[in-house]
Amino acid sequence: MNFDLSEEQEMLQETVRQFLDNECPATTLREIFDGEVGFDPALWKGMAEMGLAGLHLPEEYGGAGLEVLDLALVSETLGYMAAPGPFLGHALAGLAIACGGSDAQKSKWLPKLATGDALATVALAEEGGAWLPDQWSVPAGASLSGSKKHVIFADHADLIVVGTAGGGLALVERDAKGLEIKPIDSADRTRRLCEVILADTPAEALPDGEVAATRLRDAALVLLAADAFGGATRLVEMSVEYAKTREQFGVTIGHFQALKHQLANMAVEIEPSRGLYWYAAHALDHVRDEAERTAAIAKAHITDRYMQIARDAVEAHGGIGFTWECDVQIWFKRAMFDRAFLGNPALHRERAATMAGW
Template structure:
């Protein structure tokens, strides 16, 4: 029994951490998030060069053929470095919906980015609520909170044709495609409203298979998001502890005061607990265990609360400095808040758990 990354997985994570420290340090994050789409194509290609764009995609489809644990270990590092841009949308949202080498090749080699559009005006992650219509391979309707839509070479959208849900591919330059930027709290991951006005779309998967494909893709996306959260919160804890050791008041490092120290201890408890939950979710999804779905909801709602609360404490420990633009903590805090509602907020995941666990007891 080993409840931790294997040596190979640890090496993968270490390499990723070193790569990102060199290629995407915080000044670079701040530069990129000032660009119109908060994306840097050159960085994205370099990450593709590491194989990360195809990390959990089988080798015969152009990927590295690794599993969910490696995917989680990589996203943990991306979250730690707060890497901005469309990598998450491409790898965690869009790619898991695709199934052929031809579709996946431009994503794996880093030449294209993509995103996926699910929720609509009600912002409900239950697929039954999605109403966007597909008729004669044309889409009509609107999708909300679509990440990185303006950067994506193509979008994948969930839409209903003859009443059943399917996934459709829409090219960036398709007629009748309207992409409206939203100004949202997370500066590193831009959100958009996407409107379809009889927009030509290519069906990717329809019928009963579509439901499974969507569920699987959302599972993978949720895992990637929670892994990012675990990495981000661990970094916020580090930054905060460093500050509590260095900052002096009353001629004493503030970290000596129990009021401050105990906040840091709570942050540690939440951070380590999130890591346990995320690694287990990765394991359960990797092995296709029956409890994978509940493990993902547990990880999502625990990590979402943890990341936000760690952000709250981090800002409090930093005092006035924590309230400034120049301090990095708010950039993570913004990401934490956005992640909390992405892929289903805690009310959604608790009700999902109630169905998965409570109703079955």
């Protein structure tokens, strides 16, 4: 029985955190958040140099050969730090190619993705909240036509992994004919979204696209859950810190039971769910028959907790919590992202119910 992280895994989280402490302190984070692009190439390059771009890719293609759990641990830390950038889309795209790509596709793309020399993302959603493989309707083929929503940093990507009808996946390159990318005004300005419009755009299907698409979906749910755990944990810490410094009636407000209990409730809501996302991630590589359902439950549960804690954190900060200058809003909007991306909790709870045979 060893349900805990290894020393290497703890060190991985610590290293990423220190890197972001140095390279993306609060002032930098606010600049990027407020900026036009929402993306700092130097910061992403630094993360890639640490090996984060290819953490989970096979060693033969220049990756570190680690597991979904390791990706999720990085995701937790990025969530904790509200790190801006394309990690999520890039990690998922690489995971899909490694799982469902041909040897030629892997040889062509994975080494560049592992070093970060090429940036990739995933195009999943379609009109009307059609996030999941069995809902995709862009017809598969040598060229694709249709529209994809909510594609993370598509405007910077060299490669887009596109979900197609029948639940398969296809690769579309940056300069492909008929590809149009429209940035949209996203609430979470650390992970900006685009609409991707394909008009008879050349594409190359992944041979094992259907298997890769379900793994991509489940890994995405787990990474969102992990990000949510990290972000919610940070919001509890920020709220506690504020309660220890802000004074009213001559004492720090943390003395007052009303607030103390609210903060305790926030901690009680999030702290136990650490193991839930660990297990969901672990299951994806080791307990296949539980992976799909556990991922659905983890995403629904933890992103819901994150959203409520974000609301509580605003309240705990009083008036200042409602301002743009208070950093709580950055995490609040990441909570909105984690909760809505790939479908709201209700969608995944219904899936979990169906999978249980209810």
